[in-house]
Amino acid sequence: MGLVLPGDGSIYLEARFKMLSYVPTLHEVVEGVVKEVRNIGLFVNIGPLDAFVHISQVMDADDIEYNDALKAIVGDKNKRQVTVGDKVRGRITNISFQAAGLPRIAMTMRQPNLGKLEWIEVSIPTSK
Numbered sequence: 116m117g118l119v120l121p122g123d124g125s126i127y128l129e130a131r132f133k134m135l136s137y138v139p140t141l142h143e144v145v146e147g148v149v150k151e152v153r154n155i156g157l158f159v160n161i162g163p164l165d166a167f168v169h170i171s172q173v174m175d176a177d178d179i180e181y182n183d184a185l186k187a188i189v190g191d192k193n194k195r196q197v198t199v200g201d202k203v204r205g206r207i208t209n210i211s212f213q214a215a216g217l218p219r220i221a222m223t224m225r226q227p228n229l230g231k232l233e234w235i236e237v238s239i240p241t242s243k
Contacts, residue, residue, distance in 0.1 A: 137162055141210060147162070168223065173224055
């Protein structure tokens, strides 16, 4: 049953629902897909939210640069690169909640077992 108040054009109804929600936590390790690559860093989709990875936090190398022709972030010495659509793993380093809208999330991919998933699979030794 609904409720209609005199002088109010609205109808008030009771509703029940179930909701699946995600709240990012500091230092949480998450996996996502690179959504956008810019000269300042990466934007990674981590489910319902996007996170930013500064270019200095993309890989554990000192010679990282943005390659405009490839639309990728490339390490000169190790020849590793990250482009749109790559699956990556990162650690949340900062979360700032705005007055309105979605939170801003910063991540790093420089620590061990973080980065592009292909790099992680290569670095993990297999047992025989």
